[in-house]
Structures are given as C-alpha cells and as structure tokens.
Amino acid sequence: MPAEKPLYALTGLELLGLIKQKKTGIADILESQSLRTKAVEEKVKAFARFTDNTASGIPIAVKDNICIQGQPTTCASKILENFIPPYDATVIQRLKKAGFIIQGQTNMDEFAFGSSCENSAFFPTRNPWNPDCVPGGSSGGSAAAVAADEAIWALGSDTGGSIRQPASFCGVVGLKPTYGRVSRYGLIAFASSLDQIGPLTKDVRDSAYLTNIISGYDPNDSTSLNLPVGDYLKSLEKDIKGIKIGVPKEYFSLSGDGELEGLDREVKEAVREAIAQLRKLGAEVSEVSLPHTEYAVAVYYIVATAEASSNLARFDGVQYGLRVRSADNLIAMYKKTRQAGFGPEAKRRIILGTYVLSHGYYEAYYVRALKVRALIARDFTEVFKEYDCIVTPTSPTTAFRLGEKLENPLAMYLSDVYTISANLAGVPAISVPCGSSKAGLPIGLQITAKAFDEEMLFRVAYNYEQATLWHKMKPNL
Amino acid sequence: MYETVIGLEVHVQLKTRTKAFCGCLNEFGSGANTRTCPVCLGFPGSLPVLNEMAFEHGMKVALALNCQIQNFTKFDRKNYFYPDLPKNYQISQYDLPLALDGGLKIKINPSATLRIDGERSRTIKDKEKTIPVKRVHLEEDAGKLIHEGQDSLVDYNRAGVPLLEIVTEPMINSPDEAYEYLSELKAILKYLEVSDCDMEKGSLRCDANISLRLPGEKKLGTKTELKNMNSFKAVREALHYEIKRQAGILESGQRIIQETLLWDEALSRTVAMRSKEEAMDYRYFPEPDLPGFVLSEEKIRAVKDNLPELPQALKQRFIRDYGLSDYDVEILAQEKQVADYFEACFKVYPRAKSISNWLIGPISYELNSRNLDIQSLGLKPPELTALISFVDQEKISNLSAKEVLTERLNSKNTIEEIIKEKDLLQIRDSGELSAIIDAVLGANQKSVQDYLSGKTGAMMFLVGQAMRQSKGKANPKIAQEMLKERLKNA
Numbered sequence: 001m002p003a004e005k006p007l008y009a010l011t012g013l014e015l016l017g018l019i020k021q022k023k024t025g026i027a028d029i030l031e032s033q034s035l036r037t038k039a040v041e042e043k044v045k046a047f048a049r050f051t052d053n054t055a056s057g058i059p060i061a062v063k064d065n066i067c068i069q070g071q072p073t074t075c076a077s078k079i080l081e082n083f084i085p086p087y088d089a090t091v092i093q094r095l096k097k098a099g100f101i102i103q104g105q106t107n108m109d110e111f112a113f114g115s116s117c118e119n120s121a122f123f124p125t126r127n128p129w130n131p132d133c134v135p136g137g138s139s140g141g142s143a144a145a146v147a148a149d150e151a152i153w154a155l156g157s158d159t160g161g162s163i164r165q166p167a168s169f170c171g172v173v174g175l176k177p178t179y180g181r182v183s184r185y186g187l188i189a190f191a192s193s194l195d196q197i198g199p200l201t202k203d204v205r206d207s208a209y210l211t212n213i214i215s216g217y218d219p220n221d222s223t224s225l226n227l228p229v230g231d232y233l234k235s236l237e238k239d240i241k242g243i244k245i246g247v248p249k250e251y252f253s254l255s256g257d258g259e260l261e262g263l264d265r266e267v268k269e270a271v272r273e274a275i276a277q278l279r280k281l282g283a284e285v286s287e288v289s290l291p292h293t294e295y296a297v298a299v300y301y302i303v304a305t306a307e308a309s310s311n312l313a314r315f316d317g318v319q320y321g322l323r324v325r326s327a328d329n330l331i332a333m334y335k336k337t338r339q340a341g342f343g344p345e346a347k348r349r350i351i352l353g354t355y356v357l358s359h360g361y362y363e364a365y366y367v368r369a370l371k372v373r374a375l376i377a378r379d380f381t382e383v384f385k386e387y388d389c390i391v392t393p394t395s396p397t398t399a400f401r402l403g404e405k406l407e408n409p410l411a412m413y414l415s416d417v418y419t420i421s422a423n424l425a426g427v428p429a430i431s432v433p434c435g436s437s438k439a440g441l442p443i444g445l446q447i448t449a450k451a452f453d454e455e456m457l458f459r460v461a462y463n464y465e466q467a468t469l470w471h472k473m474k475p476n477l
Numbered sequence: 478m479y480e481t482v483i484g485l486e487v488h489v490q491l492k493t494r495t496k497a498f499c500g501c502l503n504e505f506g507s508g509a510n511t512r513t514c515p516v517c518l519g520f521p522g523s524l525p526v527l528n529e530m531a532f533e534h535g536m537k538v539a540l541a542l543n544c545q546i547q548n549f550t551k552f553d554r555k556n557y558f559y560p561d562l563p564k565n566y567q568i569s570q571y572d573l574p575l576a577l578d579g580g581l582k583i584k585i586n587p588s589a590t591l592r593i594d595g596e597r598s599r600t601i602k603d604k605e606k607t608i609p610v611k612r613v614h615l616e617e618d619a620g621k622l623i624h625e626g627q628d629s630l631v632d633y634n635r636a637g638v639p640l641l642e643i644v645t646e647p648m649i650n651s652p653d654e655a656y657e658y659l660s661e662l663k664a665i666l667k668y669l670e671v672s673d674c675d676m677e678k679g680s681l682r683c684d685a686n687i688s689l690r691l692p693g694e695k696k697l698g699t700k701t702e703l704k705n706m707n708s709f710k711a712v713r714e715a716l717h718y719e720i721k722r723q724a725g726i727l728e729s730g731q732r733i734i735q736e737t738l739l740w741d742e743a744l745s746r747t748v749a750m751r752s753k754e755e756a757m758d759y760r761y762f763p764e765p766d767l768p769g770f771v772l773s774e775e776k777i778r779a780v781k782d783n784l785p786e787l788p789q790a791l792k793q794r795f796i797r798d799y800g801l802s803d804y805d806v807e808i809l810a811q812e813k814q815v816a817d818y819f820e821a822c823f824k825v826y827p828r829a830k831s832i833s834n835w836l837i838g839p840i841s842y843e844l845n846s847r848n849l850d851i852q853s854l855g856l857k858p859p860e861l862t863a864l865i866s867f868v869d870q871e872k873i874s875n876l877s878a879k880e881v882l883t884e885r886l887n888s889k890n891t892i893e894e895i896i897k898e899k900d901l902l903q904i905r906d907s908g909e910l911s912a913i914i915d916a917v918l919g920a921n922q923k924s925v926q927d928y929l930s931g932k933t934g935a936m937m938f939l940v941g942q943a944m945r946q947s948k949g950k951a952n953p954k955i956a957q958e959m960l961k962e963r964l965k966n967a
Contacts, residue, residue: 067522080521087515089522188521192765221524222767307765310554313565314519318631330629334558357556357760366762 007032009474012058012152012206026056029152033059033103037150040477045125046135046145048076050104059103060095061151063142065112066197067186068092068102075188076120077110079315079322079341089186090221091155091197091214098213106141106154110343111312112162112190114138115415118406119345126402127169128475129441133399136166142200143170148477153210154200159190160300161395161419163198164431168394168444171433171473173207173461174200176419178451179426180225182211183218189311191304192223194423203471204432204462208232211454227452235455236462241282243460246387247275250293251418264397270435270443271393274464278391281463288387290379293421295372297413300420302356302369309353315341348409377425384427384450389460392418394431394444422448430457433470442473479689479727481720482697483655484647485712487662488640489672490618490680491534497617497639498525498568498767505678509623509632517637519563524766527552531639532615534671535575536772536780538641539613541665541787544579546777551769552615556760560631561620569642571761573769574614580607581645581665582789583657608658609646616640641672647686647697652716659683659709660811664788668813676708683712688733689723698723699733703747706740715740719747791816799829808837814851818858826862828869835865839879843886856886864892871952872902903952910943910951914959917942928964936960 007015007029018024041047048064051071062068065075067085069092074080088096095102109119117125117140125140127133128148135144139156143166146154156163158176167174175198182197189195199210212233217226252263279285317323317337324340327333342350356365383390395415405412422429427448434445445464449456465471496503499516515523539546553571585604618640620633643662649655663674663681674681683706688698703719706712718740723733738747763769786794788810795806795816810816815836822832840861844851864885868878873896884895896902917939918925927935936957943956 073521075521083521085515085520085522087520087523185524186522189766220526222526223524223765306762310556310566310760310762313556313558314521314563316558316560316565318560319518319563320520330560354760357762359758359760362760362762 006036008036008149008152010152011202013209015152016058026058030056030059033150033152036148040128040148041150043126043131043477044128044135044144044148044150045123046106046141046148046150047104048074048107048120048122048141051102053101053103055101057096057099057101059152060100061103061106061142061145061154062092063139063154063156064105064108065157065188065190066091066155067188068105071102071105073105073188074121075111076108076122077315077341077343077346078121079337080188080320081121081322083321085186087186089197090183090218092186094214094216095155103151106139106145106151106156108141109138109162110346111188111308112138112157112159112195113308113345113349115161115165115412116400116402116405117141117144117166118402119343121343124402127399127441128477129171130399130439132401133441134169134402134404136169136395136399138162138166139174139200140166140169143167143172143174146170146172146200146202147475149474153202153206155197155210155214156200157187157190157195157197158419158423159194159196159304160423161416163200164419164429164444164446165395165416167200167431168433168446169399169442171436171442171444171470171475172200172202173204173430173432173465173471174198174444175207175211175430175454175457176422176428177211177215177454178428179423180223181229181428181452181454182214183216183221183224185218185220189307191307192311193307194300194304196423204430204458204465205233205236207430208236208458208462211458215454225452230455232454232458235459238459239282240278240460240463243283243389243456244387245275245278245283245285245460246288246383246390247285248290248293248383248390248392249287250290251392262396263393264437266435266437267393267396267398267443271391271445274434274445274468275391277467278460278464281467283460285391286387288383288390290376290383290390290421292372292375292379296376296421296424297417299369299372299376300416300424301352301413302365303373303424305349305353306357306366306369307353309350309357312342312346312350317341345409373424376421380421380425380427380448380450388449388453388456390448392446392448394418394446398437398439398441398443418446427451428454428457430461432461432465433473434464434468435470436473442470478692479720479724480692480694481650481652481716482647482688482690482700483649483652483716484686484700485645485649485655485658486684486686487643487659488682489538489643489666489674491531491639491641492670492672493528493530493534493639495528495530496637497528497531497615498637501637503638505634507634509630510634512634513636517563518633519565519636525568525764527767528639532575533780534639534669535613535615535641536777537669537671537784538643538666539576539579540777540781540784541669542576542579542581542610542613542643542662544576544610544613546576546772547573549573549769549771550575552764552767553761554764555616557757559619560629561622561633561636563620563633563636567617567619568764568767569616569761570614574612576613577611579610579613581610581658581661582607583654583661585654585657606654608654609648611644611646612642613644614642616642647688647700652713652720655685655716656709656713659712661788663709664811664813668785668787668791670785670813683709685712685716687716687719687723689720689727698727699735701733701735701747702737704737704739704750707742711740711742714745715747718745722747788813795819799823799833801829801833805830805833805837808841809833812851818851821858822862822865825859826866828865831865831869832862835861839882843882847886854886860885860892867892867896871954874903874949900950903950910947910956910959913943913946913951914956914963917946918960918963925964 116134117137142154142156145151147170163174324336429448431444435443554566618638620636688700
C-alpha cells in the first residue's frame with residue numbers, strides 16, 4: 001500500500017483494509033474526502049447537493065434519483081425541486097445496514113434522460129479529464145465524482161447505458177446488473193422494464209464488493225428475482241483460461257452516416273488491443289453475431305419513452321413537487337406545472353412516449369418494438385449458449401464536448417448504441433477502462449454476460465484490469 | 478316496438494385485509510388519508526406488489542360465474558389524468574384479463590312473481606336465461622375528491638382498494654332482466670364473502686350500456702352509456718327512461734348519439750356527460766412493475782374445490798331436503814345469513830315450514846322496520862324456535878306470538894318471561910275452561926237451542942263468547958270440543 005497516496009485517492013476496499021488494520025479511521029477518511037471535494041468540486045460540479053450527516057460511516061455518493069428518507073431527491077428536475085421522500089430506497093437501506101453514510105447526491109440528466117449530464121436542471125457536470133467535455137450520462141455526476149476522487153464510490157442507474165457510458169467517459173468501472181438482481185424500490189422510475197441500479201467504482205474489486213451489498217431479492221419489488229447472490233469477490237480469484245469470448249461483428253461495422261459518426265478509430269484500436277490482452281490471458285475469442293443490433297436504438301426509444309410517459313404522469317402538481325399556482329382550473333394547473341417543471345428533453349420523451357402508445361399507433365410502434373425486443377434478447381441467448389461473455393466498446397466515441405450534441409438529440413441517442421441492447425435483453429454488462437485517446441480521454445471496454453452471471457463479468461473484468469494499468473490513471477485536476 | 482339490448486359493467490370492492498398493491502389496511506371510516514403509504518399514494522420510486530388474497534377473491538368470483546380462468550394473466554396501465562388517481566394511471570387488466578366467457582343463470586320475470594303473493598307465484602312457471610359474462614378482471618380503485626367551496630381536497634384512503642370488474646355481453650333484453658342479473662350477482666358475491674356489495678357506500682357500482690334495434694335486426698344499434706345509478710332500482714329506472722328516450726328519437730327518424738349519460742335520481746332523467754368525440758384514449762400498455770404470471774391448473778382447481786355453496790345449489794338443496802316451496806326458498810336464499818339462520822333453527826326444531834313462515838313473515842318485518850340484518854337482530858335461533866313451538870303447540874296464539882317477538886326485541890326479557898308477564902298462555906285446562914263454558918251456555922240459551930235444532934253456525938257464536946269470556950286466552954279448538962261435548966249430552 002503506497003502510504004504517500006492521500007486517503008481520498010484510495011479504493012473502497014483499500015480504505016476498508018486500512019480501517020481493519022487500524023491504520024486509519026472513518027474520521028480521517030471523511031476529512032480527506034472533504035478537503036478533496038473543496039479543492040475540485042468547483043471544477044467538476046459532480047454533486048447536486050451534499051448531505052449533513054449526523055451518523056458516521058463509509059461515505060458513498062448516490063445518484064439524485066434514488067430516494068433517501070428526509071433528503072431532497074429531485075432527479076435533477078425542477079418539478080421535484082422540493083420533494084423529500086418519506087422512505088429509503090431498498091439499496092439505501094442495504095447500504096445503511098452495511099455501515100455506509102450518504103455523502104451527497106450526484107448530478108444527472110433530468111430523470112435520467114440523456115447521455116451527457118447536460119439535461120440537468122441545475123448545471124452541467126464536467127468531465128474531470130477535460131472540463132470542456134461532458135462526463136457522459138445520465139449518471140454523469142456519479143462517474144465524475146469517482147473519477148475526480150471526490151467519492152470513493154457511487155451508485156448510479158442504467159436504463160440504456162447510463163452507468164456504463166459515463167464510466168467509460170470518465171475512466172471508472174461501471175456495472176449494470178441483470179434486470180431483477182438489484183431492487184428498484186425507491187429508484188424514481190424512468191423506464192421500469194429497463195432501469196437497474198448499479199455501482200460506479202475505481203476498480204473491479206470495489207464493484208464486486210458493492211454489488212454484493214446491494215443485490216438480492218426484495219419483496220417490495222415484484223420484478224426482483226429470488227435467486228441466490230453469488231460471492232462476487234470470490235469470483236475474482238479465478239483466471240480466465242479457456243473462457244469463451246464472443247466479439248459481435250455488428251458492433252465494429254458501425255459506419256458514419258452523414259453528420260452522425262460511427263465507431264471512433266481510437267476506440268476501435270483500444271478495444272482490439274484489449275481483446276488481444278484477453279487472448280493473452282488464455283481466453284478463446286471468436287467473432288459472433290447479434291443480428292438485430294441495428295434495431296436496438298429504435299426499439300429502445302419506443303419502449304423507454306412509452307414507459308417514461310406513464311411513469312412521469314404522476315408529476316402533476318397535486319401531491320408533491322412543483323405546483324404552479326397561477327392556474328385557475330385543474331387542466332391549467334396540470335399544463336402550467338408540467339410546462340414549467342420539465343426540461344426540453346423530458347418533454348420530448350413524454351410526447352414521443354405518449355404518441356407511440358396512442359390509439360392507432362400502438363400496434364405499429366409499441367407492439368412491434370416489443371417483438372423486436374424479444375428478438376434482440378434471443379440474439380444474446382443464442383450467443384450465450386456457446387460463449388461465456390461478449391466484449392465490445394462501451395461507447396463509439398470518447399467524451400464529446402459540452403454543447404456538441406445538445407442541438408441534435410438523434411446524435412445524442414446514438415451514443416448509447418452499444419449499451420442499449422443489454423437493457424433490452426435484461427443481461428448484465430460492465431464497463432472497464434481500456435485505453436486513452438490522443439486527447440487524453442478515457443476509453444471503456446464493455447463486457448456482457450448472460451442473465452445473473454455477474455460472477456463471469458467480474459472475473460473477466462478483474463483479470464483484464466490486473467493485466468493493465470488503465471484503471472490506475474488519474475485525471476490531473 | 479324495438480328490441481332492447483343492454484350490457485352491464487359491475488365494479489365490486491373486494492373485502493381483503495390490505496389494499497390491492499400495498500400493505501395499507503382496506504377499511505372505511507378512518508380519517509382522511511390515514512390509510513395511505515408511498516405505494517398507494519403513487520410516490521416516486523414506489524412499486525406495487527400484488528395482494529394474493531385479492532387475486533384469489535377474483536378467481537372465486539370468476540369460477541362462480543363459470544368463467545374460464547386464463548392460464549396466463551397480466552396487469553396493464555390505464556393512463557388518464559385525474560387528481561383522485563395518484564399515479565395518473567390505474568393498474569388494471571386489458572387484453573389478458575383474469576377470466577373470460579362465463580355466464581349467470583337468471584329467472585326471467587321472477588321479480589313480477591315475487592311482488593304477487595306466494596300462492597300466485599307457485600302457479601307461474603319461471604323461465605330461465607343465462608346472461609353471458611364476457612370478462613372478469615382485477616384493478617385498483619381511485620381516491621375520492623371532496624369539494625369545499627373554492628377548494629378541492631383529495632382523500633386517498635380508497636386509492637388502491639382492490640376492485641373486480643365484471644362485464645356482461647350485451648345480451649340483457651329488459652330492465653327487469655338487468656335487475657334480476659344484478660340481484661343474482663350480488664347474492665353470489667355475498668355467498669362468496671368477497672364483498673359487502675353495498676351500493677350506497679360504493680362497494681358495488683354498476684354502469685350500463687343500452688341500445689335499441691328493430692326485432693330481427695342483427696346489427697346492434699348505437700348505444701349510450703349510463704352512469705351514476707346508486708341502487709338496483711335506479712338502474713332499472715334509468716334503463717326504462719333511456720328506452721323511452723331512445724325510442725322517441727328513433728321514432729322521429731333521428732339518430733342516437735353515442736355518449737355517456739349520468740342518471741339524475743332527483744329529476745328521474747339522464748343528463749349528457751361526454752360524447753364519443755371526447756372519449757379518452759387510455760393508452761393501455763403492460764404494467765412493467767408487475768410481471769405477468771401463469772396460473773397452474775392445480776391452483777385453479779384448489780380454489781374451485783374450496784368454493785362455498787352458491788345460491789342456486791342452496792335453493793335446490795332447500796327444496797329437496799326441507800320440502801320448501803320455490804317461493805319460500807327464493808326469499809330465504811336471498812341473503813346467505815338468513816339461509817344459515819334457517820338451518821340453525823332447523824337443527825334445534827326440525828319443522829321447516831313453520832320456521833320458513835316466521836322468517837319470511839314476522840322476522841322479515843322486524844328486520845325491515847328496524848333496518849337490521851339478521852345477525853345484528855340479536856335473536857338466537859333457539860329463541861325463535863322456542864317461540865314458534867309455543868305457537869305450534871297452540872300454547873299461544875299467532876297474534877300473541879308476534880307481540881312477544883316485538884317485545885323480546887325491544888327488551889331483554891326472555892320469551893318465556895314475556896309470555897308469563899303478559900299472561901298470554903292459552904287456557905287448555907278443562908277444569909278452568911269448564912266454568913267459562915258453563916257461564917256461556919247459561920247466558921246464551923237461544924244459541925244453544927239454535928244449535929240443538931240443527932243450526933250448526935250457532936256453535937261459532939258460542940266459541941266466540943267463550944273466547945270473549947276468557948279474554949282471548951281460551952284455546953278455541955278445545956273450547957269448541959268442550960261445547961260440543963256438553964251439548965251432545967244435553
């Protein structure tokens with residue numbers, strides 16, 4: 001353990017080790033963290049707000065869409081600005097029980113709608129590697145906080161890549177668990193059939209550790225599955241000799257289309273090198289096919305917006321959150337409240353979702369999307385009959401510049417092209433750092449496994465991580 | 478003359494301990510918004526969990542209505558904005574409901590026979606008809622809006638209460654049939670003990686759609702939908718009104734507008750609520766928070782095997798085992814509690830007809846005038862049978878017995894105490910009667926002579942005199958026997 005490293009720069013398990021050896025205490029960690037935050041938060045703007053903690057414990061940052069009892073939880077939206085949940089999300093209960101305290105709530109795209117953190121009603125978060133670039137999104141605040149050593153670790157949520165893409169942009173580890181592995185109770189829903197809470201961490205070991213704490217059946221979430229949770233730290237001990245890895249050809253043939261860009265050459269190179277590294281470690285790598293990949297983005301933006309339009313209907317000014325008081329009748333109150341409370345991207349998705357569910361369009365859009373979703377899921381099932389995992393880029397590009405895609409929603413949507421399929425299929429996927437661009441921006445490698453085989457993800461990710469140094473790189477803040 | 482085509486949509490609140498999708502108590506009478514939690518308030522992040530008892534209640538009803546329980550069922554979201562709906566969508570069932578294709582057998586025109594006396598109804602043969610039940614599905618209730626001056630308040634205690642929706646095919650052909658269907662349905666729901674079925678309290682609600690067509694016409698006419706009917710009688714009245722209204726429009730060569738109408742009880746008329754053009758698009762889609770599920774044959778069978786006896790079966794059994802008439806059984810079986818009470822009485826006093834007469838007559842009268850059900854009347858079956866046996870043994874008169882019953886219900890005295898206190902026991906002792914007979918014979922020589930000369934009608938006069946002398950306590954039969962005996966020897 002390099003003693004000269006400040007406490008805030010250590011991983012969670014390193015710190016827990018030091019505490020166990022009585023080489024440091026919670027108070028020292030909190031102080032170190034506080035100093036670090038004071039020094040860099042102004043540049044990064046990762047947090048929506050910090051918590052005044054009376055309790056002591058291991059600090060963790062939490063995305064601002066996971067309910068914490070007695071703390072404002074706003075989804076970075078004006079419509080929930082004054083909303084204070086009367087209950088803890090199940091993951092928060094589990095963290096508290098395990099001795100954690102909530103350090104603060106991280107910035108995000110409003111209601112998790114976005115891939116850049118620019119759709120926050122508060123302010124955009126900056127990428128710690130380059131303040132002119134976005135941290136990714138929607139869990140951009142969580143990824144940036146961890147990358148900037150403002151947080152030891154953080155929770156995010158992933159509906160179409162919202163943990164993995166910012167993890168990739170910020171050079172940290174981000175896991176989207178299997179749908180049903182982690183309780184969604186208390187996660188303010190974006191798209192209920194796709195949402196999943198997961199950890200953003202400095203390395204794979206921390207990811208495995210946190211996942212163990214937050215996973216498991218929850219009777220309050222009917223979509224959580226009653227399956228035993230593996231010992232994820234233990235799964236790291238195995239090597240990956242003989243493991244069969246598939247590389248889907250469709251993910252590498254993504255070509256630019258007019259103003260829309262394809263797979264970045266630097267990203268492609270880094271992933272190729274990572275694949276070579278996995279071979280060196282004894283994995284058997286072959287090309288596979290996920291033939292319905294090209295429909296994933298289209299299917300996603302029908303299913304996700306349909307569910308979102310319904311999930312966000314409750315924000316109407318009646319019970320909680322914003323109410324515009326100048327209205328003189330019920331309909332006017334709804335309209336004025338929602339007009340003032342939602343940002344442009346939220347409105348865009350509510351309108352799109354309402355449209356695809358409407359009479360006369362439902363069959364053509366929603367029903368058809370569900371059918372294609374089933375085909376996408378089947379693609380994965382087929383591959384996993386023979387392969388242990390799939391390796392791809394996490395994002396086709398490195399972090400883009402603030403404002404670059406803000407006026408072009410479609411270009412923004414396409415930045416999730418590699419991450420969306422895992423949500424549609426319900427399978428787990430992790431992003432680990434695998435390179436750096438010439439501009440000094442991190443590149444992420446995505447590993448996907450079959451449902452409820454997080455052990456395989458951690459095993460492959462950890463073996464790769466131990467053989468490289470990418471996760472040790474720190475931004476210069 | 479037109480053929481009437483009616484379809485009914487009934488919503489019943491299910492009697493469960495907790496609400497449909499959360500742990501809040503499903504009960505009335507508590508302060509506003511005290512039976513609420515993040516789930517039934519639709520708070521951000523909260524998730525529904527299905528109440529299995531509500532689902533089982535739904536299965537029971539579906540099976541009792543001979544519906545096909547679907548092997549795979551799921552929930553859907555019905556999206557619309559209204560302040561009493563916390564999430565602005567209702568969890569309901571759309572294309573894969575709990576059950577399909579059942580039917581409920583009703584008697585055509587029994588309401589007419591019931592209104593006539595018992596003798597008459599026995600001579601009328603009831604016809605039977607099966608009203609097809611299209612679907613049965615489970616959903617959640619909404620809260621209640623309370624308007625106070627300029628303000629509107631919401632009470633969410635009712636939000637999330639389990640509701641069962643029972644929809645018929647449009648194959649009901651008269652308001653009387655509709656009334657009969659609702660009565661039969663209510664009886665079944667009460668027998669299953671799944672709902673209070675109290676229309677005034679809103680635990681049973683009924684909407685109707687109705688259209689007219691010429692006899693022989695295959696195509697359905699344009700329908701209107703009727704809402705806001707607060708009793709079965711109101712349903713019948715509203716349908717009668719709507720038949721006249723629609724017939725009037727058709728007769729004048731105009732077309733019916735498809736619209737939703739509200740029944741105004743005070744004005745005895747329907748008023749327009751919204752037209753088809755304003756009809757809502759509910760944007761149904763599968764509820765992603767509740768996975769669909771498979772119901773095994775074993776589960777369905779287990780529920781079916783545990784169904785209690787239903788009204789039809791009970792009626793047949795009462796006719797068979799107790800030798801009661803159709804008419805008696807029809808009335809006894811209306812309320813499960815009354816039927817149960819009958820059987821409890823029969824156990825201690827096996828004279829079915831007497832018990833039945835008492836339940837249909839005096840007891841029913843007392844229940845109505847006191848607005849009570851038989852359980853809250855506070856009269857134990859052995860008490861009633863004791864009273865009946867006094868009458869059957871001719872110890873007291875029928876008239877006195879009714880007086881005793883009323884007195885018993887008003888006071889805490891026992892039947893025996895009341896009879897004694899009021900001195901109602903009939904005089905059966907010949908010694909005691911002898912003096913009265915002597916006095917009557919002595920004072921009515923003319924009638925005695927009449928009788929002895931063959932005018933048998935004089936006997937009734939003499940008996941009447943004996944009754945008068947005894948202040949009504951003389952047993953008329955015994956008195957008559959003694960008079961005859963005395964005059965035979967004269």
